[in-house]
Amino acid sequence: xxxxxxxxxxxxxxxxxxxxxxxxxxxxxxxxxxxxxxxxxxxxxxxxxxxxxxxxxxxxxxxxxxxxxxx
Numbered sequence: 001x002x003x004x005x006x007x008x009x010x011x012x013x014x015x016x017x018x019x020x021x022x023x024x025x026x027x028x029x030x031x032x033x034x035x036x037x038x039x040x041x042x043x044x045x046x047x048x049x050x051x052x053x054x055x056x057x058x059x060x061x062x063x064x065x066x067x068x069x070x071x
Contacts, residue, residue: 015039019047019055022069030065037065044069 017040018028030040037057044055044067054071 015043017043019044019067019069020051024069024071027066027068029060030067031063033063034065040065041067 022028028040030037037059041055041057044057047053048055053069055067056070057065057067059065
């Protein structure tokens with residue numbers, strides 16, 4: 001086993017969702033149905049609790065949901 005120095009610790013990730021980079025008014029389109037939308041919204045809510053941000057979601061169709069950062 002080797003000891004390595006200077007390796008940066010990875011930042012916390014919320015899957016493949018860009019919620020930590022969003023500004024108020026930004027939105028993302030989630031495709032893949034209700035199950036995928038629920039996973040994405042749960043990730044957004046986790047970011048929101050940590051950063052004191054708000055997120056809202058609306059179904060666009062059966063397979064698409066849009067999530068907005070509201071505050």
